[in-house]
Every structure is written in structure tokens, then in C-alpha cells.
Amino acid sequence: MAYARLATSYGHLFSYGSIKREIVFKNMRENVDKALLLDNTLGSAYAALGHYYKDKDQQFNEQNNISYKASMKKAYELEPNNPEIIMWYGNSIDADSDERIKMYLKAHQIDPLAPVIMQNMANTYKYRKEYEKATEIAKKNIELNPEFIRTLSLIHISEP
Numbered sequence: 001m002a003y004a005r006l007a008t009s010y011g012h013l014f015s016y017g018s019i020k021r022e023i024v025f026k027n028m029r030e031n032v033d034k035a036l037l038l039d040n041t042l043g044s045a046y047a048a049l050g051h052y053y054k055d056k057d058q059q060f061n062e063q064n065n066i067s068y069k070a071s072m073k074k075a076y077e078l079e080p081n082n083p084e085i086i087m088w089y090g091n092s093i094d095a096d097s098d099e100r101i102k103m104y105l106k107a108h109q110i111d112p113l114a115p116v117i118m119q120n121m122a123n124t125y126k127y128r129k130e131y132e133k134a135t136e137i138a139k140k141n142i143e144l145n146p147e148f149i150r151t152l153s154l155i156h157i158s159e160p
Contacts, residue, residue, distance in 0.1 A: 003035035043079030
């Protein structure tokens with residue numbers, strides 16, 4: 001689990017921080033491989049592998065996208081009650097799919113205070129032009145998690 005979480009942490013450093021691409025993806029892959037070598041039934045390791053495939057190339061790559069989706073599905077199959085993995089699996093499903101919302105709702109039911117789950121759900125409703133639902137979830141997230149700054153970007157999500 002430690003190797004899987006370390007791989008995921010490198011991915012988050014890349015997404016939200018400032019660390020060189022080559023350092024991130026070398027370390028992500030090395031740690032994912034160690035995690036899977038020790039336990040190939042660890043959903044968190046497959047989730048980290050999914051993040052690796054999703055972000056490793058600067059341009060869209062269809063094969064990486066297929067590998068990303070397959071890794072996230074495998075992670076979910078192995079840990080179907082882990083809210084973080086459920087959310088990440090939801091992220092890998094097309095945004096206009098009802099299945100994506102279903103995954104977010106399941107993750108939210110397990111962990112109703114997780115700001116990132118609520119954020120992803122609100123973003124998806126916004127993408128689907130369901131502005132009332134998006135606004136409702138964003139406001140609830142701000143109420144529950146006032147320090148979670150990413151939700152503040154959704155304050156004005158009504159139809160343009």
C-alpha cells in the first residue's frame with residue numbers, strides 16, 4: 001500500500017505542484033511496479049497505474065486512455081467500497097454518462113464529507129449543463145469544507 005500511495009502522491013505533486021515530468025513518471029511507475037509485485041490484488045496500485053497512464057504523455061494517446069480506463073476499472077473491481085477509488089473510477093467514465101454520477105453518489109454516500117468527491121460531482125453536473133444540481137452541491141461543499149478552495153471556482157456556475 002505504501003508504494004501505491006507514494007506513486008499516487010507523485011501524481012498529485014505533478015497535478016497540483018511543480019515537479020519535473022520525468023521525475024514524476026519515473027517514480028510513479030517504479031512505485032506502482034513495486035506495489036503490484038508485492039500485492040497484485042491491491043486496488044490502490046491499479047488506481048495509481050491508471051493515473052500514470054492518464055497523465056504520462058503531454059498529448060492525448062488513445063492506447064494510454066484505454067489503459068487508464070482499464071486500470072481504474074480493475075482498481076474498482078478490487079476495492080468496490082473505497083470512496084477514493086470509486087471516485088477515480090467515476091473520473092474515468094465519460095462525463096455525460098449516468099454511470100459516472102452513480103459512482104460519485106456511491107463514493108459520497110461512503111464518505112459524505114470528502115470535498116474532492118463533491119467537487120467532481122459538481123463539475124460533472126456543470127459539464128452536463130445541470131446547473132442547479134451543480135450549484136447545490138458546490139454550496140454544500142463550501143458549507144462543509146470552507147477551506148477547500150477548488151469549490152470556490154464553482155460559485156458562479158449558472159448558465160452563461
